[in-house]
Amino acid sequence: MTATAMPAEPEILCIDLVRIFVAQGVEVQALQGLNLRVERGEIVAVVGASGSGKSTLLTILSGLDRPTAGAAQVAGRNLLAMSDRDRVEFRRNDVGFVWQQTERNLLPYLTAAQNVVMAMVAGGTARRSRESRVTALLDLLGVGDVRDRRPGEMSGGQRQRVAIAVALANEPRVLLADEPTGELDESSSADVLEAIRSVNAELGVTALIVTHDAGVSDHVRRTVQLRDGRTSTEVLRRTELDDDGSERHIAEEFAVLDAAGRLQLPADYLTALGLRERVRLALETDRVEVFPDRPTAATAAAERSADAGAAREAGR
Amino acid sequence: MSRRTSPASLLASHYLAHPWRSAVVAVLVAVAVFLVTAAPRAAELVTTAELRDRLGAVAGSERDLSTEANGGILLGPAEGDAELPPPLTELYGATDAALERVRAGAGSRLAPLLGTADYAAVSRPFSAPADGKPEAAIGSVRFAFDPRIAERVSIADGASPVPFAGDGGLRGGSVPLEIMVSAETAERMQWLVGETRRVVDAGLSLDLRLTGTFEPVDAEARYWQHVTSVLTPEVLDDGNSAQRVTGTVYVDPASVEAFARIGGLTRLIAWYPFDPGAVSAVDAAELAPQLRAFTQTRQQLQDGGQGVGATEAAFSSEAAEAIQGTLDRSTSVASLLVLVGVGPLGVVVSLLALVATGVVQVRRPALVLAASRGAHPAALRGAVALEGLVVGIPAAAAGAFAALALVPGATTALTLLPAVALGLAPAAIFAVAATPPLGRVGRADLSSGRSGVLRNAGETLLVAVAVLSGALLVTRGLASDGAPNPLAIVAPLLLAIAVAIAVERLLPGPLLALQRRATGGTGLAAFVGVAGAVRAPIARVANLAVIVAVAVAVSSSILLTTLATGAAESATSQVGSDVRVEGPVADEDARAAIGALPGVAVVAGVDRRDPARIDDDGARLSATVIAIDGDAVAALHPEFPSSLDEVDGEAVPVVVSAELADELRSQQLELEDVPVHVAAVAQTDAGLGDGEWIAVDRAALERLELRGFAPRIVLVGLAPGGDAREVASAAAEAVGSTARTETRRERLADIEGAPILGALRFSLLVAIAVAAGLAATAIACSALLTIERRRTVATVLRRLGADRRQLAAVLAIEAAPLLVAGLLAGGVLGAALPHLVVAGLDLGTLLASEQQPAVQADPLVLALAALAMIAVAAASLIPALVTPSRTAAHPSRGGER
Known part of the structure; x- marks a missing residue:
């Protein structure tokens, strides 16, 4: 709203x-x-x-x-x-x-439709719109054919789809x-x-x-x-669509950064570089670099400008 | 479809899911309502039956409220309507009215039970010698006036007297006064119809002419017991002089005025017939004090001194004592039944709470689900409470209706109060059980530690209260100053709960030790079963129900045995032997004749003498001396020493009654200055009578300077196979026609035949059955409520390769320890309870005995009770053992609980 x-x-x-x-x-x-x-x-x-x-x-x-x-x-x-x-x-x-x-989603002794109605009654949906909405929801979820069956008479997948219909009963x-x-x-x-x-x-x-x-x-x-x-x-x-017009699925993994700037590094990164307790950070114009806690000439300058707090957090 | 998805149909589907739990709640409510509603009504019925029985045992004339008032008829007309014909109503109307006024003022409960007063005025005796009949008795007459005499008698010979017509009055008149007497009186006085005899007494000179003799219309009518010496004359025969016969002569009732003038009518005999058939327990509590008040105050018949005749009357009746006695007995029985019933009632309530909680437990997922979909918690609790009403109200109505239909009695709002309370109970329990927040979740693996502290404190408090209430029961009894002690009444239940807590707390110790041993062994059943017994949630209500049931069974069995033995002892104590013959003196020949009867083993004469002085170490006492056949009494009562006849020693051996023994300070006494020593104290009356007595052998009479042995009581002991009734009849014949006989069996039947005792025994048996049924229900319900947990165990074990027998063994071992502990603890509690009961309640009054019966246990009865309980417990375990495990087709899905 x-x-x-x-x-x-x-x-x-x-x-x-x-x-x-x-x-x-x-x-x-x-x-x-x-x-x-x-x-x-x-x-x-x-x-x-x-x-x-x-x-x-x-x-x-x-x-x-x-x-x-x-x-x-x-x-x-x-x-x-x-x-x-x-x-x-x-x-x-x-x-x-x-x-x-x-058993947390559906009452075993009610049919699929009755379960949806039960949620509507509980949620206070107007009586008039119930019937049509039950049908619409069950059809949308592809379980319109089991509307008069009880959960015990459905497959597991059907039960969960009816459960989704129940969850959506009150919009x-x-x-x-x-x-x-x-x-x-x-x-x-x-x-x-x-x-x-x-x-x-x-x-x-x-x-x-x-x-x-x-x-x-x-x-x-x-x-x-x-x-x-x-x-x-x-x-x-x-x-994405390839140049040749075929679909291409792209998955990118991101680390999450919170409002205070805390960041979790993936576990395999930590083990690969032997990162423990402390790391060195270096701020570049377009990125932040993370180095193991071994002072080298290349990183010395970056270390000086690093945020000590961020280093402590990132090392955990 | 729309009908199937309406909120009402959803609610119906919801209520109809898992119906057996609700059904059990309904059955429990119905049974509890039936018992609680029926019990007080049944108690009232029994008390009414007992009242009528006891009042019926009192002779009618002694039961009626009767008086012999000084002064005669209240001469004068009635103020209002009169029932008598005109000439008589002018004379007797005032008496009728006065007696009716007194009756109306007798009290709201008493007045309706009293019939219209009957009365007769009777004079003092006047000498009326029979001239010229020296062989005839010396005669006296009493004049009697009764306005209704014509209805009571029929003339056998001659005619009814006519009213006195002498104008000069009775004194010195020459006109004879016509009279009639009963046929037997005429015969005994040798007074022929038509014969005139003259009364010469204290200035009264009057000729009496016998005009007729009469026979009673109903010789059994109570009139003849109140107005005595009418049908048969009073005969005084002291053996030295001639017989003196005093007959009651009836004058025409219209002549009463002439008699009143000479002041000759000295007594007004009046009575109100008291109908025991109309007495009921409901009004008895108010009736007894009204009856006492009526008999203890002098009733005003007329304002002092103005008119002729009696001014006031003191009524008496034996009914008051009979009613009060019955009320006392029924209070004792009611207390006892409450004491026995409070345990099962507590179990019913706990069971109700358990199953009702079970209903909510099975509804909970649906409630949580509905709450998570946005249903308002208050609305959900309302739905739950509504189910409670749907289950509870019809069940309560059915139970109450059955009770009202089957057990007649007065129905008041109070009668239905338990039904209403129990009918609403499921709704209340449902609503409370549904109270924990439905919309929140916690973490099951992290339970709060606070509940443990609370539990310790609560249980400690409960045990303390239980001990306190037990102590209160022993020291103060069930009621003090007429008001019941609620804490004492619930003592059995509290003690049962305390024992249940003790079992629950102490049982894990030995079980864990057992488990440590089982771990080393190879038995799957022992290991898993014992672990289950230790860790599975305790079925508290089942545990309590088993303890209460066993306690009720054991204590009721003991009380039944105690009552039976007590009744037998009471009968033996009162009758004194198998047969008792009482009345005329049984001389040596008569006693020998009785001894010679077939089937007689022992004959003991008992001669009760006047009270004699006892010097007890300087203290003066008085006690009835009873001379007995020492050997024979000793053969009948082992507590009497057989050496009672060794009277030639320094001190005469005596037996004293328990009452006298309580007063004595020493064993060496002086009886009328003769030294005696107490050889034994009789704990029972031994047929010698109650009160303070001192029994000596007949051989000691001479030494005590008392006259010869003249026993009016003969105690007869039978040989095996002797027929008591036959011996009694023959013995009565041997002693004399006026002898009364009683056998011990008759007295026992009389004691045990009292409705109240029969009802008590029936109730104790019902209590055993109800308690056993409750225990079975509790065990079965607990088993069914925990079926999911056992199903999981069974499924896991089956998958691990356990066979059906091993599975049953695991489940049996899991359930057995608590059950066995409950049986044992209940047995101990049950054995202790009768001692508390006997300490706090007078049972002697039920057994017509002065003494409290000793607690007696019959091993056979106890063994039967124990076996029955074990069988019930074992049978009720069956649901726990037949738990089906899930098959492979229904894989286990451990849901969140």
């Missing part, structure tokens, strides 16, 4: 997001200053190893958990300042979720999906990811998919990699 007025405002914005779980004297830092920006209408995959903080990020974005520190904003709402009433409104109108487990601006293909085989996974991509394209819904499935990168333009509770790298894909 406000986003349309200010096109520059992102649909999802996380700044220095920290989430610490404390219990019985044990402290677990699930998120350690995560930064993420997703523009309206974008489709983004967040990947990362187990324990990298993917699920924590998603529960915060979906309003099911609160961050310990930092700022988070989804669909124009400040997640830290939401009252319980706001939270209900947020879930009704602004976001839709798809989880990995069917949310943002779709959040947590491992939506976690229990599916390769071809079903592809179907589900394609379905998300098509609703992104057709309905303009901003989509954030959290997964450890590397295959997801083939279906989204932007893949954000989480490591140790932070965004570390991003892969952007684009398709």
Whole structure:
């Protein structure tokens, strides 16, 4: 709503997001200053190893958990300042979720259509528009033929596509999906990811998919990699036409730079050059150079002008 | 399709998913409502039956509220409507009215139970000798006036008397006064119809002419018990002089005025018939004090001194005592039943909470899902509460309806209060269980440590309160000053909870030790099963239910045995032997004749004497002396020493009653200055009677300078196979026609036949059944609620190659320790509870005994109870053992919980 007025405002914005779980004297830092920006209408995959903080990020974005520190904003709402009433409104109108487990997405004793209606009833969608919207959504996701079946009578892929329909029942601006293909085989996974991509394209819904499935990168333009509770790298894909007219897929990997200038170097870079604790930086006119902590004549000049703080951070 | 996607149909689908949990909640609510609604009504029915039984045992004339007021008929007309014919209503109307006024003022509960007063005015005896009949008895007459005598008798010979017509009054008149008497009185007084006899007494000179004799219309009518010596005359025969016969003669009731003038009618005998069939438990509590108040105040019949006749009357009745006794007994029984019932009720509530929580647990994913789609938490809780209402209200209504239909009784708003409360309970539990935030998630691997501290504090507090309530029950009893002690009443439940906590806390110790040993072995079942027993979440409600059920079964069995033994002891104590013959003196020949009857083993004469002086180390006491056949009584009652007849020593051996023993300071006494020593203390009455007595052998009578042995009580002990009833009849014949006999079995049947005792025993059996059923339900429900966890275990084990038997063994071993511990702990608690009950409750009153029965356990009954409980527990474990594992076609999907 406000986003349309200010096109520059992102649909999802996380700044220095920290989430610490404390219990019985044990402290677990699930998120350690995560930064993420997703523009309206974008489709983004967040990947990362187990324990990298993917699920924590998603529960915060979906309003099911609160961050310990930092700022988070989804669909124009400040997640830290939401009252319980706001939270209900947020879930009704602004976001839709798809989880990995069917039982979190669909009620086993309702049919596909009834599940979608249930979400509409919960979200307060007007009665008149329900019927047509149910049909439209199920058809859009290619599961119109199973509308009167219950989840137990569907394939895993169908279940997840119905789950997407349920998530979109109340026309949310943002779709959040947590491992939506976690229990599916390769071809079903592809179907589900394609379905998300098509609703992104057709309905303009901003989509954030959290997964450890590397295959997801083939279906989204932007893949954000989480490591140790932070965004570390991003892969952007684009398709170019060759001179001979054939399509060419280009994937470029980027390191993520936060507002304070912090940067994570990919692990294989660190090992290749033996980068440990400290590195040397050199600022050129069009780039920053990173050198191992071994003073050489060539780097001496650059070292003098390097930002000591940046060096300390980058060496971690 | 639109119907299938309407919100109502969605809600219906939601409610109909997993229906068995809701069904169990409904059944629990219905059963609980039925029991809670039916129990007080059943208790009322039993109390009413007991009241009528006890009041029925009191002779009608003693039950009626009766008086013998000084002064006679209140001469005068009634102020309002009169029931009597005109000449009589002018004379007796005032009496009718006064008695009716007193009845109306008897109190709201009492007045409706009293019939219209009956009365007769009777004079003092006047001498009326029979001239010229020396062989005839010396006769006296009492004049009686009754306005309704014509309805009560029929003339057997002659005619009814006519009203007195002498104008000079009764004094010195020459006109004879016509009278009638009963046929038997006429015969005993040798008074022929038509014969005139003269009364010469204190200035009264009057000729009496017998115009007729009568027979009663109903000889059994209570009238003849209140107005005595009418049908048969009073005969005084002291053996030295001639018999003195006093007959009651009826004068025409219209002649009463003439008598009133000479002040000859000294007594107004009046009574209100008391109908025990109309007494009910509901009004008994108010009835007893009204009855007491009525009998303890003098009722004003007329304003003092103005008119003729009685001015006030003191009524008496044995009914008050019977009612109060019944109320006391029913209070005891009610307390006992509450004590027994509070445990199962606690289990019902816990079970209800468990299953209701289970309903919400199974609904939770749907609630979380709906919440995550934007449903308002309040609306979701509303939906959950609505399901509670849908489940609870019809179930409660069904339970209440069944209770009201099956158990008759008065229905008030209070009757339905438990039904309403229990009907709303599921909704409340559902709403509370759904309270944890639906829209938030935490991390299951990081549980808070605060709950542990809270749990410790809570459990410590609970155990402390349980101990306190147990102590309160022992020291103060169930009720103090008529008000029940709520903390004492819930003591059994609190103690059961404390024991459950103890089991839960102490069980892991030995189990872990077992597991350490099992780890070294090769048995899969022992290793995995014990690990499961240690780590699986404790089925708290099932644990509590098992403990309560076993405790109820054991304590109820013990109480049943205690009641049975107590009743037998009470009967033995009161009757004193197999057969008791009482009444006329049974002389040596009669006793010998009884001894010669077939089936008789022992005959003991008992001669109760007057109280005698006892010098107890300087203190003066008094006690009834009872002379007995020492050897024979010792053969009947082992507590009596057989050496009681060794009376030639320095001190005479005696047996004293427990009541007397309580007063004594020493064992060496002086009985009427003769030194005696207490050889034994009789703990029971032994058929010698209650109170303070001192029993000596008949051989000691001479030394005590008392006259000869003249036993009016004979205790007869039977040989095996002897027929008590036959012996009793024959013994009565041997002693004399007026002898009363009673067998121990008859007395026992009388004690055990009391409705209230029967109801108590029935209730204890029901309590055992209900507790066992609850335990089975709790075990089965806990097993079914945790089926997912066991399914996971089963699936993993099957994949690892465990066969069906090993799997069953693992699950059995997993469930067994808690069950066994519960059985043992419940058994210990159950064995202890009867001692608390006996300490806090007077059971003697139920057994017509002064003494509290000793707690008795019958090993056979206990063993049966234990076996039944183990069988129930084992059977209810079956759901836990038949858990199907997932097949390969349905791979395990560990969902987030």
